[in-house]
Amino acid sequence: MGKRIHGGKCLIAVCALTLLSGCWDRVEIDERGFVTGVAIDLVKKKGEEANEESSAQQFKGTYQIIVPAGLRSGGNESGGGGESYFNISASERSIMALTARLATKTSRTPYFEHLAIIVLSKDVVKGKSADLADLLDFFLRDNEMRRDVKVLITDGKASDIFNIKSQNEKYPLAYIESTLKNNFKSNYMLPPSRIGDIHEQILKDISFTIQKISHYEDGISLVGAALFGGDHAFVGFLSGEETQGLNFMRQQIKGGVVETQMDEQIVDFEVERAKSEIHAYPDGDSFRFVIKVRAEGALGKSIRNLDVAKLSTITAMEEAFAKKIEAVCYETITALQKEYNTDAIGLLSYLRQNHYRSWLKLKDNWDEGENLFSDAKIEVQAKVNIRRLGNINQSEGE
Amino acid sequence: MSRRQYDDNRISAPEMTITVTSMIIGVGILTLPRVLAGTTESSDGWISIALAGCFGMLLAFILGKYGVLLGNETFYDFIGKLITKPIAAGLMIVVMFYYAMYASYEVRAIANISKTYLFERTPSEAIGLTFLLIVCYAVSGSRIGIIRLNTLFLPFVVVLTMVVLFLSNTIIVWQELKPVFVTKPGPLLTGAQESGFTMLGFESILFYSTMMKRPKDAPKAAVFGVAIPVVLYMGIYLACVGIFSQAGLQEIGYPAIELAKEVKIPGEFFERMESVFFTIWIMTIFNSCTMAFDMAMHAGYSVFKKGKRIHWVILLAPIIYYIGMMPKNVIAFAKYGSFISYIGYGLIILLAILYPFAKRKVKRSWASGSTGGNA
Amino acid sequence: MFYRSGRRNSRHRYQQGKHKRQQNNDREAIPLVSSINANLDRIAGILKAPEDLVVRSFKIGVNRHACAIICIDGLVDKALIQNQVIDPLLHHFTEQQVDSANKIATLVVDEVLTSFDIGENETYEDSIGSLLSGDSVLLIEGLATAIIIGSSGWNSRSVEEPQTESIIRGPREGFVEDIRTNTSLIRRRLREPNLRLITYKLGERARRTVVMMYIEGIVHPDLVEEAKRRIESIEIDDVEGSGTIEQWMSDSFLSPFPLIANTERPDKVTGGLLQGRIGILVDGDPFALVLPITFSSNLQSPEDYYQNWLIATLTRIMRLGAAFLATFLPALYISLLEFHHGMIPSKLAFSIAGAREGVPFPAVVEAFIMEITLELLREAGIRLPKPIGQTIGIVGGLVIGEAAVSAGIVSPVMVIVVAVTAISSFSFPSYSFAISLRMVRFAIMIAAAFFGLYGIILSYIMINIHFVNLYSFGIPYSTPFAPLFWGDWKDIILRAPVEYLKDRPRMLQTRDSIRMKRK
Numbered sequence A: 001m002g003k004r005i006h007g008g009k010c011l012i013a014v015c016a017l018t019l020l021s022g023c024w025d026r027v028e029i030d031e032r033g034f035v036t037g038v039a040i041d042l043v044k045k046k047g048e049e050a051n052e053e054s055s056a057q058q059f060k061g062t063y064q065i066i067v068p069a070g071l072r073s074g075g076n077e078s079g080g081g082g083e084s085y086f087n088i089s090a091s092e093r094s095i096m097a098l099t100a101r102l103a104t105k106t107s108r109t110p111y112f113e114h115l116a117i118i119v120l121s122k123d124v125v126k127g128k129s130a131d132l133a134d135l136l137d138f139f140l141r142d143n144e145m146r147r148d149v150k151v152l153i154t155d156g157k158a159s160d161i162f163n164i165k166s167q168n169e170k171y172p173l174a175y176i177e178s179t180l181k182n183n184f185k186s187n188y189m190l191p192p193s194r195i196g197d198i199h200e201q202i203l204k205d206i207s208f209t210i211q212k213i214s215h216y217e218d219g220i221s222l223v224g225a226a227l228f229g230g231d232h233a234f235v236g237f238l239s240g241e242e243t244q245g246l247n248f249m250r251q252q253i254k255g256g257v258v259e260t261q262m263d264e265q266i267v268d269f270e271v272e273r274a275k276s277e278i279h280a281y282p283d284g285d286s287f288r289f290v291i292k293v294r295a296e297g298a299l300g301k302s303i304r305n306l307d308v309a310k311l312s313t314i315t316a317m318e319e320a321f322a323k324k325i326e327a328v329c330y331e332t333i334t335a336l337q338k339e340y341n342t343d344a345i346g347l348l349s350y351l352r353q354n355h356y357r358s359w360l361k362l363k364d365n366w367d368e369g370e371n372l373f374s375d376a377k378i379e380v381q382a383k384v385n386i387r388r389l390g391n392i393n394q395s396e397g398e
Numbered sequence B: 001m002s003r004r005q006y007d008d009n010r011i012s013a014p015e016m017t018i019t020v021t022s023m024i025i026g027v028g029i030l031t032l033p034r035v036l037a038g039t040t041e042s043s044d045g046w047i048s049i050a051l052a053g054c055f056g057m058l059l060a061f062i063l064g065k066y067g068v069l070l071g072n073e074t075f076y077d078f079i080g081k082l083i084t085k086p087i088a089a090g091l092m093i094v095v096m097f098y099y100a101m102y103a104s105y106e107v108r109a110i111a112n113i114s115k116t117y118l119f120e121r122t123p124s125e126a127i128g129l130t131f132l133l134i135v136c137y138a139v140s141g142s143r144i145g146i147i148r149l150n151t152l153f154l155p156f157v158v159v160l161t162m163v164v165l166f167l168s169n170t171i172i173v174w175q176e177l178k179p180v181f182v183t184k185p186g187p188l189l190t191g192a193q194e195s196g197f198t199m200l201g202f203e204s205i206l207f208y209s210t211m212m213k214r215p216k217d218a219p220k221a222a223v224f225g226v227a228i229p230v231v232l233y234m235g236i237y238l239a240c241v242g243i244f245s246q247a248g249l250q251e252i253g254y255p256a257i258e259l260a261k262e263v264k265i266p267g268e269f270f271e272r273m274e275s276v277f278f279t280i281w282i283m284t285i286f287n288s289c290t291m292a293f294d295m296a297m298h299a300g301y302s303v304f305k306k307g308k309r310i311h312w313v314i315l316l317a318p319i320i321y322y323i324g325m326m327p328k329n330v331i332a333f334a335k336y337g338s339f340i341s342y343i344g345y346g347l348i349i350l351l352a353i354l355y356p357f358a359k360r361k362v363k364r365s366w367a368s369g370s371t372g373g374n375a
Numbered sequence C: 001m002f003y004r005s006g007r008r009n010s011r012h013r014y015q016q017g018k019h020k021r022q023q024n025n026d027r028e029a030i031p032l033v034s035s036i037n038a039n040l041d042r043i044a045g046i047l048k049a050p051e052d053l054v055v056r057s058f059k060i061g062v063n064r065h066a067c068a069i070i071c072i073d074g075l076v077d078k079a080l081i082q083n084q085v086i087d088p089l090l091h092h093f094t095e096q097q098v099d100s101a102n103k104i105a106t107l108v109v110d111e112v113l114t115s116f117d118i119g120e121n122e123t124y125e126d127s128i129g130s131l132l133s134g135d136s137v138l139l140i141e142g143l144a145t146a147i148i149i150g151s152s153g154w155n156s157r158s159v160e161e162p163q164t165e166s167i168i169r170g171p172r173e174g175f176v177e178d179i180r181t182n183t184s185l186i187r188r189r190l191r192e193p194n195l196r197l198i199t200y201k202l203g204e205r206a207r208r209t210v211v212m213m214y215i216e217g218i219v220h221p222d223l224v225e226e227a228k229r230r231i232e233s234i235e236i237d238d239v240e241g242s243g244t245i246e247q248w249m250s251d252s253f254l255s256p257f258p259l260i261a262n263t264e265r266p267d268k269v270t271g272g273l274l275q276g277r278i279g280i281l282v283d284g285d286p287f288a289l290v291l292p293i294t295f296s297s298n299l300q301s302p303e304d305y306y307q308n309w310l311i312a313t314l315t316r317i318m319r320l321g322a323a324f325l326a327t328f329l330p331a332l333y334i335s336l337l338e339f340h341h342g343m344i345p346s347k348l349a350f351s352i353a354g355a356r357e358g359v360p361f362p363a364v365v366e367a368f369i370m371e372i373t374l375e376l377l378r379e380a381g382i383r384l385p386k387p388i389g390q391t392i393g394i395v396g397g398l399v400i401g402e403a404a405v406s407a408g409i410v411s412p413v414m415v416i417v418v419a420v421t422a423i424s425s426f427s428f429p430s431y432s433f434a435i436s437l438r439m440v441r442f443a444i445m446i447a448a449a450f451f452g453l454y455g456i457i458l459s460y461i462m463i464n465i466h467f468v469n470l471y472s473f474g475i476p477y478s479t480p481f482a483p484l485f486w487g488d489w490k491d492i493i494l495r496a497p498v499e500y501l502k503d504r505p506r507m508l509q510t511r512d513s514i515r516m517k518r519k
Helices: A002-019 A095-103 A132-141 A172-179 A195-204 A240-249 A311-340 A347-354 A356-365 B013-024 B028-039 B045-070 B075-083 B085-117 B124-139 B143-170 B185-199 B204-211 B215-249 B255-262 B273-304 B309-324 B330-367 C036-047 C078-091 C101-112 C124-132 C179-189 C221-232 C242-249 C266-275 C295-299 C302-306 C309-338 C346-355 C363-383 C386-407 C412-426 C431-451 C453-468 C486-491
Strands: A032-044 A057-066 A085-092 A109-111 A117-121 A150-154 A208-216 A219-221 A225-228 A234-238 A257-262 A265-283 A286-301 A377-388 C053-060 C065-072 C118-121 C136-140 C146-149 C195-202 C208-215 C261-263 C278-282 C285-291
Touching (some): A032 A172, A032 C346, A057 A095, A085 A095, A095 A132, A117 A172, A132 A195, A150 A195, A172 A219, A195 A208, A195 B215, A208 A234, A225 A240, A234 A240, A234 A311, A240 A265, A240 A286, A240 A311, A265 A311, A265 A377, A311 A377, A347 A356, B013 B143, B013 B215, B013 B273, B045 B075, B045 B185, B045 B215, B045 B330, B075 B085, B075 B204, B075 B273, B075 B330, B085 B124, B085 B273, B085 B330, B124 B143, B124 B273, B124 B309, B143 B204, B143 B255, B143 B273, B143 C453, B185 B215, B215 B255, B255 B273, B273 C453, C036 C053, C036 C065, C036 C136, C053 C078, C065 C078, C078 C101, C078 C146, C101 C136, C101 C146, C124 C136, C124 C146, C179 C195, C179 C208, C195 C221, C208 C266, C221 C242, C221 C278, C242 C261, C242 C278, C242 C285, C261 C266, C266 C285, C266 C302, C295 C309, C302 C309, C309 C363, C309 C412, C309 C453, C346 C412, C363 C431, C386 C412, C412 C431, C431 C453
Parallel strands (some): A032 A109, A032 A117, A150 A208, A286 A377
Antiparallel strands (some): A032 A057, A208 A225, A225 A234, A257 A265, C053 C065, C065 C136, C118 C146, C195 C208, C261 C285, C278 C285
């Protein structure tokens, strides 16, 4: 027994000698530059390189890096000595080169393991030379980033968003990060778009949507959606209401308000959950769809002298809300079918999952080629169930 | 001070099952979902896994029956009686190299995956070397000690996998598993072949059954030992399809680890599970590598019958390391893995075919009263 | 040490066991002579007439027969000698008229002396041995035999609560240095006729009494054989304490982990005896040994059995968690802060990075500095007298930690980590195990400094390999985890309700495995 342990320990001793050469991966935590967000804009480079490649454009990447010492509030020293973040940018042809270029500009090498958000300006994802998949390749391939990173598309310049001052949060990206999760309060915005999901959608060659972020003087807004069609090219933006319809049809509702008019007064319905069932019926070469939406929730605002204790009132309200939902959905469908020719509702996926053989036949012609999607008949049937009425009955008597 | 033989250093049937399971669960599952997503449609990969599993269980059962015949003899002596000593010696040399390559495959796999997920700049040679040295330390102990290590490590791995699968419940999109049963038999069989490669490891029953308390239990233990990984693999595969969808799954390098990356711990008190997942997975890869090394040594020793344990370790370790570091990149490495699996299955099927002859010979020697194997 | 009184061929304690005293002894086994003065001179000569050798000569009987009683002052209870030996001899021996010394001896032993322990021996060596053990030697003129009277009575510590192992609920008796008291503590708890106490005198020059205890019929005979063999093979000048015997009897001197348990509590020893283990008591050392033990014994404390099973189970789980923390926490700190920053949640990572801004040392160096400082504090705290020791511990910890943080040498997180580690390592019932974990912790910290989480897992694997190949008296150290003894799991982490603790631990392969009959 002594011999065996000696033999094994000799080997260990030998290995210990080789290890003394150093630890390669040890990096102090305060030497890291934590990049929390990346913003990418398009920059057209004029002049010399116009004859080189057709893509005479470069990307301007802006990284937001955290200064941890500035995050400390109060404490021993007087806080607020420094900012808690800073933005640096560079222009290169690819993201990898961007990162390398930025490493020459700052003392803290960029470190992506806490990357939370990628903001892309719409110019960057429009055409063939500016391709969403190409851009996201770096973020998907490198191990530092997770598939959980959120992607946002913006109208104007992406780098402007990184300079927003927020009252509550210490750095702009914290503000954006918490706001994009608020889809449980408002259904005019999409649920957060994860880069992993986008990757899958690109691979499946279907159309999809990404959260849209817009910049105003006093802040940001996440209303609307960015629509991506065939070959994952950017097609256009959906408005708030169209997004709401899309959310209802894709069962992405986590909350929010449905507002309609009854007797020319406004009534509000607070949605708690909504289910959507798609049914497909063969219709010639294509299909006919019936989408059943069921919403459930509480009464948000009623008309001031409407007696909601009566069953008939409730039923009338439910019908009014249901009609409003159907109207919104039809608005979305029209936009998708006529204007954009893009199936963002997920009907193609539904066909793949439930009518596999037919899907095999028509998948190439759905929203490209013959555009079978645009001609498909889609019917929406909504039903609303108001479960709770709130604390009061009427705010004004008869 | 000599150690008294307090217990008789033999393993029971449940421990044999754990041994077979530990040997099978290794590096294969980390890439298997991607391969299956490439050959089968939608979520039908589970059928391939099931097919490979049944085939594996059948082979394990036959090989386990060898254990009944062997009794206390080494495999080499037994086979030597059947197919003449020189051929048996050649066979055992092939076995020895096969297991040496298996061990080197595991070492290199650890180096590759650790380089991707745990380290950035540490050279993979260093990672592989430290791993191999720890394996040497284990192998230079007793054989029964190696079996005990399996019992110590397997629960961690199984429990962790269960936890990850359980937590992934929240992020699985169940619709992605539809449609079902849409793949044609051809791709299913190709998928089964790939799954079969990951099931390799049950042949260890041949070499460890001599250590069992009751070799009669060997076939049953082996079959259970194959069943557990089959169930586990199906679970992981389905979870991967549910989370990444088949299209996405095809493109992800190591899906099982990415699965752990995606899982969200309630409370979010630490973020990236994949480091933990992979480090615990290292334990079961360590087990497979140790057993492979041990079996290579055992094969060599039973032919030459010379040298102490430590001598064999010193002889084989550098060979294993060097072979392991030879493939130049990940693709060459994958081809190397397939090559090893082909050899493995070749050996297994050859031995399975030999079994009826072996059984007949043993029966004859019993009938004639000479000393054959004792059951 | 039960003598059968009065007979010449009484079983001598030296004849128990196969002790090799004859060969190794350089004192000759010279028999006594009849002349009292010659004997006295010889004995005094061998001992070089020390001050505390007291000789009381007197004459008994009508014939004024010469007798002398020798003892060593300080080792004997003088009142006992006076009352039980000298008084009866002087006053109750008067009428007899006896001629031969042999008859006098028989008469004295059978009818006069009122002492309890009486024996005889025939050589100088044995007589001196008895003298030095606190017995008195009675020499009678004309008798070539000495009569040994047990009269030991020295000052020893009274039974009090053990210092190192206090518990909330349970007996507060602890062993003392006197071996007779210790054996009495055991006997009082176990009134079992099959309890065997086998005595050895170990150490060439110290002749220390060592008692091996086991319950015949429960313990495996091979275990007893092996333990006996090991004890009998110890040949050194002195076994200073049970620690020395423990090291001599352990299977491996290279392992940092304890292979034999030591305890000051009688209930732990009797618990072990009933489970099929062997206990060893050493004269002069209040720590008893219990062997063999495996890894699972380190998690158990007798207190677990005095309380409700739920509480006991949760406490054991907490102990296991404490073991994990005490070993791995500093290493985890190093690896998370140096290698795997992604694993820390974002906000925590930023705040830690902010806190470490001004700190000059890398986390590794910081961890080592703090750990070594803590070890120094701990050692210092043991040496200092009680009241100062505790204050230094608290003051040292707080002040030094605070000062270090303010000076910017260490970060506050490190102080927390070190404090939690220290607290966890104090929560073990087994001090030897806690020490081993301290050593292992440093080794794992070094591994983590090189390879981060990968290093930690490799160290864990190495420790397991070590456990698996380590044997304590033939039982693998990792029992009952591997090899699996499912029945024993009822009492390791989970402490099953008392109705279910029917069997003794299977891993000890006891002869009688049922401790409780079903109702």
